[in-house]
Structures are given as C-alpha cells and as structure tokens.
Amino acid sequence: MTVIQQLCGDRMKIIMFFPLLLLVCSVSATETETAVQQPCPQDIHAVLRELTASLAVQNERITVLQKENQEQAAKLESQKIETDKLMQQLQVKQVAFSASLLDQGSRETGPFNTEITLVFKRVVTNIGNAYNPHTGIFTAPVRGVYHFVWSLYGDGNIAAGGVLFRNGEHIFIAYEHQTSGGVSTSNGASLLLEVGDQVSVRLFVGARLNDSQNHHNTFSGHLIFPM
Incomplete structure (x- = not known):
C-alpha cells in the first residue's frame, strides 16, 4: 500500500x-x-x-x-x-554496404552530356539498409564519419570517370583516359555526414563505363564511427 x-x-x-x-x-x-x-x-x-x-x-x-x-x-x-x-x-552503429553496377549480363553505360547518378544494382552487403539499389543513393542514418570507395572501368577509347557527391556537392573524382586497351580508376573519401545526408557516384560528363559478370564497377562505404 x-x-x-x-x-x-x-x-x-x-x-x-x-x-x-x-x-x-x-x-x-x-x-x-x-x-x-x-x-x-x-x-x-x-x-x-x-x-x-x-x-x-x-x-x-x-x-x-x-x-x-x-x-x-x-x-x-x-x-x-x-x-x-x-x-x-x-x-x-553497424552500417556498411558494397554494390556493383550490373546485377547480370554485360553493358556499356554512357557517354552522356550531363552527369547522371550511377545505380549500382548488385548489392552484396547492405548492413543497416542505408544504401538504396533502386536510386544508387546512400543516406546516412546517424551522424558520423563514413568512408567511401568507388572503382570504375572503361574500354580505353573513352575516358572512365565518376564523381563522388555529398548531397549536391562535388567531393572527389576518379578519372582515367587512354587511347587503347582497358582502363580503370578508383578513389576514396572519408566524410562527416549528418543524419539524412546523401552520397552517390555520378558518371562524369563524356565518360563511359563497361561492366560484365566480372563486376568491374563498384561502390562501397561504411560507418567508421558515430559522432
């Protein structure tokens, strides 16, 4: 009582x-x-x-x-x-993803006269479901520092290149061009993201990518630590 x-x-x-x-x-x-x-x-x-x-x-x-x-x-x-x-x-706190451009088959992407968001459709890891395979956009679920890596491949006749964007901001570019043979390029970045910030890779203007069942073109990221 x-x-x-x-x-x-x-x-x-x-x-x-x-x-x-x-x-x-x-x-x-x-x-x-x-x-x-x-x-x-x-x-x-x-x-x-x-x-x-x-x-x-x-x-x-x-x-x-x-x-x-x-x-x-x-x-x-x-x-x-x-x-x-x-x-x-x-x-x-457990956020990580990794995806390749094509889920099956072979195909060329580009060139275009404007930057387009690359949609990496074949998802092999998506812990936390922060990456959307339908839009190609990663959305930060928590404030923290994230690390991203993107690797691209082309046939050499046209440049292969892609730009990492945070929301509408150009961060870094991965770019390579040679007159013959296959060409590959990659880059990485660690970003402080707020909740809801979006990160994606856009195909560089005039660039072209080649992908196949070998999955040459990839986009990956993970949360290093929350803040």
Missing part, C-alpha cells in the same frame, strides 16, 4: 467517524431522560476542529506526495526516452 493510499484511507476513517460521534452523543442524550441532562463526554466542537485540522494536514501531505509522484513519473519517462535513443544509436 502506498503512502497516498494509506492517507486517503485515514481520511475516510475520519469522515466516517463524524456521524458515529453524533450518533453516540444522540444515544447518550436519549437514554438519560432524567431531570439532569448528561453532557457529551467531550466538547464536540473541539473534536470537530481537531479532526478538520488533521484532515487539512493530510490533504497537504497527499498533495505533496502526488506532486512528487508526478515529478518521478516525468523523470522516468525522460530516462526511457534517453534509453531508447541510446539503443537506436547502438543499432545504427
């Missing part, structure tokens, strides 16, 4: 005592129908004053305890929210 429940019980006992006291005094007066009326053993007004004061004190104590309970409940709710946030951060 809580303190508030006990105090409330005491108050009910006091309230129930009022009619009982009046009944006792009434019975006493009825039974002594003699020439001399016997007074009630105690001054009923003094008793009522005492009981009223006691009720006021208990009401005050109940109010204080209710306030303390409300504050404690609010504190527990705040602690629960912080715990949930911590658990969420612990879960999203």
